Amino acid sequence: MVDWGQATSVAISGIVSVFAVLIVLQIAVTITGSVTESLAKKQTDKQTG
Amino acid sequence: MEQITEVLSSWGLWQVTLGQIAMWLISFVLLYLAIKKGVEPLLLLPIGFGIFMANLPLTGLLEEGGLFYIFYHYGIANELIPPLIFLGLGAMTDFGPVLANPKTLLLGAAAQVGVYGAFLGALLLGFTVYEAACIGIIGGADGPTSIFLSANLAPHMMGSVAVAAYSYMALVPIIIPPIAKMLTTKEERAMVMQMTRWPSKAEKILFPILGALIIILLVPASAPLIAMFMLGNLFMESGAVERLTDVSRNALMNIVTIILGVAVGSTMTAEVFLTPKTIGVFIMGVVAFAFATASGVLLAKLMNLLVKNKVNPLIGAAGVSAVPMAARVVQNMGMEANQQNYLLMHAMGPNVAGVIGTAVAAGAFITALT
Numbered sequence: 001m002v003d004w005g006q007a008t009s010v011a012i013s014g015i016v017s018v019f020a021v022l023i024v025l026q027i028a029v030t031i032t033g034s035v036t037e038s039l040a041k042k043q044t045d046k047q048t049g
Numbered sequence: 050m051e052q053i054t055e056v057l058s059s060w061g062l063w064q065v066t067l068g069q070i071a072m073w074l075i076s077f078v079l080l081y082l083a084i085k086k087g088v089e090p091l092l093l094l095p096i097g098f099g100i101f102m103a104n105l106p107l108t109g110l111l112e113e114g115g116l117f118y119i120f121y122h123y124g125i126a127n128e129l130i131p132p133l134i135f136l137g138l139g140a141m142t143d144f145g146p147v148l149a150n151p152k153t154l155l156l157g158a159a160a161q162v163g164v165y166g167a168f169l170g171a172l173l174l175g176f177t178v179y180e181a182a183c184i185g186i187i188g189g190a191d192g193p194t195s196i197f198l199s200a201n202l203a204p205h206m207m208g209s210v211a212v213a214a215y216s217y218m219a220l221v222p223i224i225i226p227p228i229a230k231m232l233t234t235k236e237e238r239a240m241v242m243q244m245t246r247w248p249s250k251a252e253k254i255l256f257p258i259l260g261a262l263i264i265i266l267l268v269p270a271s272a273p274l275i276a277m278f279m280l281g282n283l284f285m286e287s288g289a290v291e292r293l294t295d296v297s298r299n300a301l302m303n304i305v306t307i308i309l310g311v312a313v314g315s316t317m318t319a320e321v322f323l324t325p326k327t328i329g330v331f332i333m334g335v336v337a338f339a340f341a342t343a344s345g346v347l348l349a350k351l352m353n354l355l356v357k358n359k360v361n362p363l364i365g366a367a368g369v370s371a372v373p374m375a376a377r378v379v380q381n382m383g384m385e386a387n388q389q390n391y392l393l394m395h396a397m398g399p400n401v402a403g404v405i406g407t408a409v410a411a412g413a414f415i416t417a418l419t
Contacts, residue, residue, distance in 0.1 A: 021158075022155060026151045
């Protein structure tokens, strides 16, 4: 006999975990990209200016 | 005379069962597919041969201390080999497309919705919750992760789950196109995407460290796979350890692939494999794959309603891992709709994100069920 309550909570907690991880990762990657890009731009400006 | 009778009676020939002969035939089909048709030969060939050997009587290969027992016990049951495969995969994976367009990470997550859809479907068919989790993960199209999860939750199903996962991965060019076509219009498939930026070397080096930190902090049970995946990637991106990168993606990968294949094949003895449940695994496996593909495409379409820089919804279909074949299929479909449409790099984003997503989904199953 399937415990549908447990099964549903496994599915929902799994989907939430996957999305939480990848959303946080997306935010972290976006911030890292912006920071490294602005640092690189500053360095280029310094060299040319 | 007595000695002759003794020798003759020790022959395995007299012990062969009909079930074992059926398993030989199955192993020959896998060997044929691998050798003649080129279907995932690196895995299906050792798996096929492992099945053949495991179904010969009186070999002692599967008994405690036997060779295949050692391969299985120390390689898979102890969770050693799948993470080592992930080390090699990490050393071959370019996260550039994900870093260039981080929202593609969400498409890798979307495909995992299909994994959970198939999980619930497998429960309806009468599988236990552990077996259903292993069947659902087939939709992630990631062989080592499927094996890793089966070793943890349902070792008796590992053989059928692994063969289903690798077979369907090889069938990506057949499974993805009809589903992706059904869910998109020709205009959507023809949509050209622009590469927004190229990530710097520093970003590529930071990613495996940042990725490991975030993923393992949120889902610690995914650590064996994610830790090695990110280590392999750090080897490659740092450029500081050429020898380690080389051995991870070549020699080590090849060695562990042989042991993995033989060990998985050796779990498929007649009494374990020839059951109605195996048919259920194959049916639900393709359902899992279809769900995962559809989820990726549908989330891409949903994203297009909400964001300014739209994506071609086809790249959502690459959210099932199957790297890089799923991305290549998407590229071909894009070009079919528009000859100037180069989607390969864009599709690689969800494709590698799918590897992470599937490993996280496996970790979430382990956390919830053990």
